[in-house]
Amino acid sequence: MFNHGYIPPKIYQTTEKYTAYVDYLARSGFVVFKIDLRGHGNSEGEASGSYFSPGYTIDAISALKSLQTLDFVDPQGIGMWGHSMAGNLVLRAMLIEPDIKAGVIWAGAVYSYDDFMTYRISDSTYQTPEPAENDDDPDPRRKTRVIFESYGWPDTQVDYWKAVSLTENITYLTHPLHIHHAEDDAVVNIGYSFDLAAKLQENAKHYAFYTYEGGGHNLISPYFDQAMLRAVSFFKENLN
Numbered sequence: 001m002f003n004h005g006y007i008p009p010k011i012y013q014t015t016e017k018y019t020a021y022v023d024y025l026a027r028s029g030f031v032v033f034k035i036d037l038r039g040h041g042n043s044e045g046e047a048s049g050s051y052f053s054p055g056y057t058i059d060a061i062s063a064l065k066s067l068q069t070l071d072f073v074d075p076q077g078i079g080m081w082g083h084s085m086a087g088n089l090v091l092r093a094m095l096i097e098p099d100i101k102a103g104v105i106w107a108g109a110v111y112s113y114d115d116f117m118t119y120r121i122s123d124s125t126y127q128t129p130e131p132a133e134n135d136d137d138p139d140p141r142r143k144t145r146v147i148f149e150s151y152g153w154p155d156t157q158v159d160y161w162k163a164v165s166l167t168e169n170i171t172y173l174t175h176p177l178h179i180h181h182a183e184d185d186a187v188v189n190i191g192y193s194f195d196l197a198a199k200l201q202e203n204a205k206h207y208a209f210y211t212y213e214g215g216g217h218n219l220i221s222p223y224f225d226q227a228m229l230r231a232v233s234f235f236k237e238n239l240n
Contacts, residue, residue, distance in 0.1 A: 003090060006084055028236075050092070060090075074239070076101070079100065079238065081103075087109055098174055101175050104231045106181070113161050177206070177207040178210075179209040181212070183212065186216065208230075
């Protein structure tokens with residue numbers, strides 16, 4: 001299961017991004033299903049972002065359930081991949097769905113909401129819109145604004161934010177996780193991954209965390225092949 005990161009829905013095209021990643025995994029012997037999250041490409045619905053809405057997690061788990069019906073897919077041997085925004089999605093999905101046997105996160109973001117307040121991120125899923133003029137406002141970000149108005153800015157001392165924080169619920173993680181992040185990532189601060197790794201270690205979870213001195217947000221060459229080889233080995237070890 002391959003989950004794409006944040007790309008403005010208006011310019012998103014199914015086959016424009018991630019071709020090298022999908023091709024590498026497919027050539028390594030995996031069935032790869034890259035979904036278009038809701039509101040992207042030809043997928044129905046409104047794009048909602050992953051950090052303050054369960055919509056994308058529902059999409060990913062629904063896609064997994066569809067894969068499990070195919071006769072050329074091992075229904076008990078499915079892993080999940082996520083980049084950037086979808087790193088949040090992968091961890092969120094793994095806390096809910098035990099049929100995800102292994103997860104790989106590249107340059108992922110937002111696991112505790114405290115880390116969101118510390119590191120921030122620059123994509124429009126965080127930009128709350130101006131107050132709507134009427135209740136029919138279709139902008140899905142309006143729901144995020146309502147959450148902030150109701151519970152304040154993220155603070156895990158507040159019961160609501162503690163309840164929805166992924167790392168506060170890390171005990172529900174039952175399968176291994178691979179984390180990859182470049183030190184020079186200018187989009188998602190590597191601090192997100194360091195904090196997640198610390199929480200996984202604290203809770204004795206099975207994980208590996210790899211840092212790269214370069215490669216940027218997409219871990220491009222010359223770091224791409226090394227990171228992909230590690231991810232492929234991880235999936236082969238845990239999905240058989």
